[in-house]
Amino acid sequence: MANTPHTGNLIRETPIGAATAFAKLPYGETFFKKATGRCSNGLLMIDYFAIAAGLPLLNPYKNTDASFSHGANFAVAGSTALPVEVLARKNISTMVTSSSLGVQLDWMFTHFNSICHTDRGKTMEEVESMVPDVVRVIKEAVRRVIHYGAVRVVVPGNFPIGCMPIYLTAFQTNDSAAYDEHHCLKQLNNLSVYHNNQLQAAIEELKREYPNVVILYGDYYHAFQWLFSRSAYLGFDTTTAQKACCGIGGDYDFSLPRMCGAPGVPVCPNPNKLISWDGVHLTQKAYKIMAGWLIHDILPKLQCSF
Numbered sequence: 001m002a003n004t005p006h007t008g009n010l011i012r013e014t015p016i017g018a019a020t021a022f023a024k025l026p027y028g029e030t031f032f033k034k035a036t037g038r039c040s041n042g043l044l045m046i047d048y049f050a051i052a053a054g055l056p057l058l059n060p061y062k063n064t065d066a067s068f069s070h071g072a073n074f075a076v077a078g079s080t081a082l083p084v085e086v087l088a089r090k091n092i093s094t095m096v097t098s099s100s101l102g103v104q105l106d107w108m109f110t111h112f113n114s115i116c117h118t119d120r121g122k123t124m125e126e127v128e129s130m131v132p133d134v135v136r137v138i139k140e141a142v143r144r145v146i147h148y149g150a151v152r153v154v155v156p157g158n159f160p161i162g163c164m165p166i167y168l169t170a171f172q173t174n175d176s177a178a179y180d181e182h183h184c185l186k187q188l189n190n191l192s193v194y195h196n197n198q199l200q201a202a203i204e205e206l207k208r209e210y211p212n213v214v215i216l217y218g219d220y221y222h223a224f225q226w227l228f229s230r231s232a233y234l235g236f237d238t239t240t241a242q243k244a245c246c247g248i249g250g251d252y253d254f255s256l257p258r259m260c261g262a263p264g265v266p267v268c269p270n271p272n273k274l275i276s277w278d279g280v281h282l283t284q285k286a287y288k289i290m291a292g293w294l295i296h297d298i299l300p301k302l303q304c305s306f
Helices: 045-052 084-089 101-115 124-147 165-170 186-209 220-229 284-301
Strands: 152-156 214-218
Touching: 045 284, 101 124, 124 152, 124 186, 186 214, 186 220, 214 284, 220 284
Parallel strands: 152 214
Antiparallel strands: none
């Protein structure tokens, strides 16, 4: 869940989160002029959703001094749907945080109560075999949110991960057949599609289970594809469409040992010209455009009365 829209919970987790690059510049340089814990140069999609709704930006739940009168953000960077204990049994290590989806929902439950009196690589087959477990956990999370009282729920799908610099670097190959017309890795994008299809099927089941709740799919995949395929028209530099703005090394300006925020890692002069901020997350401009696409797609289906 690398692109989980979190507003700063990770950097408030110790010891790892507070020591991550997300806790210091250049993260946040464009909008906030300081690092807030957001994994971009500025605003995220969740921020643009708040702005579109006329609400203040959401504060991270772990910021105990913050106001939550208009809502709270429970997401954590690098978090997973499956608990870390389950992943550990599959020999998959989680390097950044142990605050999985279940932990975040525990925070949500606590918050609601307070205000309402790997080391070894996996084959594609092994990864695909985990998708039903992941979707099942997400489905249960939606149930929990509904039981907490939610009447409108948006369940986001996955990005086309085969277009991201982190994965393009990790799975780089000389086999031209491995790439699609946008030079994204087909197999990884197919994995995202596989996950998203199962997730949408689960959402349909949840709709039947809760006919009085509006449950919608957040189509991050096609929002990103729309952005990516129209990048030139939208003002992005097509020659750096798959490079990280903040990063260094290889064909995609990304290196796992020397990521954004590490000493000597440069930042591009104009982040608005690039889609990827640090090889994992997007730039503020990319998030703004995706948020616009998603609002246009989701808002008519939310059955809101204005």
